[in-house]
Amino acid sequence: MKIFLDTANIESIKQWNNTGILDGVTTNPTLLKKEGGDAKKIIQEICTIMSHGDVSVEVTETEKDKVYKQAKEIASIASNVIVKIPCHKDYYAVIKKLTQEGVQINVTLVFTLLQSLFMCKLGVKYISPFIGRLDDIDSPGVELIDTLRIMVDEYKLTDTKILAASIRNVKHFHEVIMAGADVATVPVAVLEKAAQHPLTNIGIQKFMEDWKKLGIKQFP
Numbered sequence: 001m002k003i004f005l006d007t008a009n010i011e012s013i014k015q016w017n018n019t020g021i022l023d024g025v026t027t028n029p030t031l032l033k034k035e036g037g038d039a040k041k042i043i044q045e046i047c048t049i050m051s052h053g054d055v056s057v058e059v060t061e062t063e064k065d066k067v068y069k070q071a072k073e074i075a076s077i078a079s080n081v082i083v084k085i086p087c088h089k090d091y092y093a094v095i096k097k098l099t100q101e102g103v104q105i106n107v108t109l110v111f112t113l114l115q116s117l118f119m120c121k122l123g124v125k126y127i128s129p130f131i132g133r134l135d136d137i138d139s140p141g142v143e144l145i146d147t148l149r150i151m152v153d154e155y156k157l158t159d160t161k162i163l164a165a166s167i168r169n170v171k172h173f174h175e176v177i178m179a180g181a182d183v184a185t186v187p188v189a190v191l192e193k194a195a196q197h198p199l200t201n202i203g204i205q206k207f208m209e210d211w212k213k214l215g216i217k218q219f220p
């Protein structure tokens with residue numbers, strides 16, 4: 001089970017990478033807009049920090065030929081770049097060509113089992129079902145992960161990894177793990193909350209209070 005950070009914020013990526021629990025990063029145009037500045041430089045820096053993991057970078061062109069060209073350019077930024085392309089029929093042939101040429105693809109904005117099956121057939125590395133955005137339209141997002149896990153295993157499509165995206169809270173995070181996602185990409189605020197528990201804090205405080213009462217100056 002891999003954990004990616006869903007952000008383009010350099011400080012957060014550095015901080016969480018130091019903890020040792022991060023396996024990669026996902027970005028998108030909205031997350032890059034939030035940071036401002038030179039998007040290419042930011043991506044290059046993220047790829048260097050996360051040299052041991054995959055970094056997803058989304059295309060910003062919409063016309064087929066331009067998407068293909070831009071995907072190749074994005075892929076050349078660093079060896080750990082995964083090119084993110086929206087799951088739209090117009091791009092199926094482009095995605096096929098890119099995977100045949102060895103470009104690693106993360107298909108984004110995936111909302112159904114059938115879209116996911118099509119992408120597995122095109123040989124992509126990741127499919128990104130958007131849990132939170134499904135919940136937003138009153139469709140149970142986590143159930144899609146359950147279904148995808150069954151399909152991928154049943155039809156032995158395991159070269160494609162299920163990357164649960166649009167995770168909005170700790171409950172989503174917990175549930176996609178239990179549903180069998182291969183990867184969860186998690187916003188910083190959700191990871192912060194998931195890494196804390198009040199009983200851990202209270203426990204540390206109590207142990208320290210009791211230890212002080214022993215009055216030992218040096219240990220061990």
Ligand code: E4P
Pocket residue numbers: 006026027028108128130132133165166167168185
């Ligand atoms: C990551 O790959 C996605 O772009 C991201 O998780 C989308 O999250 P949102 O639906 O909260 O914008």
